[in-house]
Amino acid sequence: MDAILNPLYSFVSGVIVLIHKALTPIFGFDSGVTWTLSIVGLVVLIRIILIPLFVKQIKSQRALTALQPHMKAIQNKYKDDRQKQSEEMMKLYKEHKTNPLASCFPILAQAPIFFALFTVLNGIAAKTDAGVSAPIARGFLKGEYLDSAAQATFFGAKISQSFLGSTDTTVKIVTVILIFIMSATTFTTQRQLMVKGMPKMDSSNNMMLQQQKIMLYLFPVIFAVSGVNFPVGVKICWSTTNLRTAGQQF
Amino acid sequence: MRTLIVAFINLYQKWISPAFPPRCKYYPSCSSYAASAISHYGLRGVAMSIWRLMRCNPWSHGGVDYAVDPTKTLKNIDKTIVGVN
Numbered sequence: 001m002d003a004i005l006n007p008l009y010s011f012v013s014g015v016i017v018l019i020h021k022a023l024t025p026i027f028g029f030d031s032g033v034t035w036t037l038s039i040v041g042l043v044v045l046i047r048i049i050l051i052p053l054f055v056k057q058i059k060s061q062r063a064l065t066a067l068q069p070h071m072k073a074i075q076n077k078y079k080d081d082r083q084k085q086s087e088e089m090m091k092l093y094k095e096h097k098t099n100p101l102a103s104c105f106p107i108l109a110q111a112p113i114f115f116a117l118f119t120v121l122n123g124i125a126a127k128t129d130a131g132v133s134a135p136i137a138r139g140f141l142k143g144e145y146l147d148s149a150a151q152a153t154f155f156g157a158k159i160s161q162s163f164l165g166s167t168d169t170t171v172k173i174v175t176v177i178l179i180f181i182m183s184a185t186t187f188t189t190q191r192q193l194m195v196k197g198m199p200k201m202d203s204s205n206n207m208m209l210q211q212q213k214i215m216l217y218l219f220p221v222i223f224a225v226s227g228v229n230f231p232v233g234v235k236i237c238w239s240t241t242n243l244r245t246a247g248q249q250f
Numbered sequence: 251m252r253t254l255i256v257a258f259i260n261l262y263q264k265w266i267s268p269a270f271p272p273r274c275k276y277y278p279s280c281s282s283y284a285a286s287a288i289s290h291y292g293l294r295g296v297a298m299s300i301w302r303l304m305r306c307n308p309w310s311h312g313g314v315d316y317a318v319d320p321t322k323t324l325k326n327i328d329k330t331i332v333g334v335n
Contacts, residue, residue: 053308087314090277094313102273104280104306193271215269 006139008116013139015042016120020145035152035159036236039121043240046113053106063098118234124149125160125231133160149233159233171232178235179227183220185242190216252289255296259285275312276302287317 019041020034027034064071070092078084093099123136124146135150137143150160157174158166166172194212227235259281267281274280283302287295298317306312 056308087277090275090312090314093275094311097311099275099310099312101275101312103275103308103310103312104273104303106308107273108303190269211264211268215265219269 004112005116005119008112009120009139011139012042012113012116013120013141015045017140017145030148030151032153032155032159035149035233036154039159039233039237040240042117043237043244046110047244050106050110053102057100057102060098061100063096064100067092067096067098117237121159121231121233121237124233125162125165127165135160154232154236157232159236160231162231163228165229165231174232175227175235178232178239179224181239182227182235182242183223185239185246186219186223187216189242189246190219252292256285256289259288275306275310277312277314278316280306283315283317290318 016038019038023034023037027037071089074085074088074092078088120138120141123138124141126134126136128134133150135146137146141149150158152159155170155174157168157171161168161171163172163175163179190212194209194216230238263281263285272279276283278286280299280303284295284299287298287302289295291298295317302315302317
C-alpha cells in the first residue's frame with residue numbers, strides 16, 4: 001500500500017512546497033496566507049490538469065444537438081420502458097461516436113490524490129497521546145517546512161487544529177464557519193443538479209427522486225458531524241473544491 | 251464474499267449514486283455491471299469490473315455492454331418459470 005501512496009504523498013506535498021516557495025517572497029515564510037494559498041493552489045492545479053477532459057465533454061454535449069431527433073424518436077418508442085430507453089440511447093451515442101457523459105474513471109483516479117492530500121494535511125496536525133503537537137513528515141513536507149506549516153494560521157486559527165482537538169475559541173469559530181461553508185455549498189450545488197435533472201424525471205423515477213432528496217439533507221449533516229474532527233487545513237482544501245464546484249454551476 | 255461485495259454495490263447505488271448526476275458512458279452502468287459480473291463470475295467478475303471501469307474513460311464512446319448476456323439469463327428465467335408451472 002505504501003508503494004502506491006508514497007509517490008502520491010510526494011506529488012501532493014511537492015506541489016504544496018513549490019507553491020509555498022513561490023509565495024514566500026510575497027507573504028513571508030511562516031505566513032498563514034502563504035500556507036493557505038499553497039493548499040488552495042494544489043486544488044486549483046488538479047482542476048487545471050483536468051480542464052482538457054471538461055472541454056472534451058462540453059464538445060460532445062454540443063454534438064448532441066445533431067442527434068436530438070433520434071433521441072426524441074427513442075423516447076417516444078420506448079415511453080414506458082426506461083431501461084430500454086437508456087440502452088437504445090447508449091447505442092445511439094456509440095454509433096455517432098459521441099457521448100455526453102463524463103465517464104467513471106476520472107473521479108476514481110482523483111480519489112487517491114485527495115486521500116493523499118488529506119493524509120499529508122492530517123500529518124501536519126498529528127499529536128502525541130498527551131496532546132502535544134507532533135507533526136508527521138510525508139513526502140517533501142518535512143523539516144522547517146513542516147514546523148512552519150504546523151504553526152501557520154488561517155484567520156487566527158492554526159491550520160493544524162480541529163474543532164474537537166482545541167480549546168481555542170478562535171479555532172472553534174473558524175471551524176464552525178468552514179463547516180457551514182462546506183455544508184452550504186454542497187447543498188446548493190446538489191439542489192441545482194436536482195432542479196436541472198427534473199424535466200427528465202417522471203413517476204417511474206419517483207423513488208430515485210426521493211433518495212436524492214434525502215441525500216440533499218443528509219450530506220450537510222454528514223459534513224457537520226465529521227467536520228469537527230478534521231483540521232482547519234483539510235477544511236480549507238475541501239471548501240475550495242466545493243466553492244469551485246458551486247461556482248461552476250452558475 | 252460475493253454477496254457482501256454486491257451488497258456494498260447496492261448500498262452505493264441506493265445511497266451514494268443518487269446524490270450525483272449520472273456519469274457512466276455504458277449501459278448497464280459500471281456499478282450494475284460489477285454487481286452482475288461479481289455475482290456470476292466471482293473473482294473473474296472483479297477483474298471484469300476493474301477493466302470496465304478503466305474502459306469508462308473520457309476517450310471511450312461507451313455503448314451497450316453486459317457482463318452476463320441478458321438473452322441467456324432471460325431464457326433461464328423462462329425455463330424455471332415453465333418448470334415451476
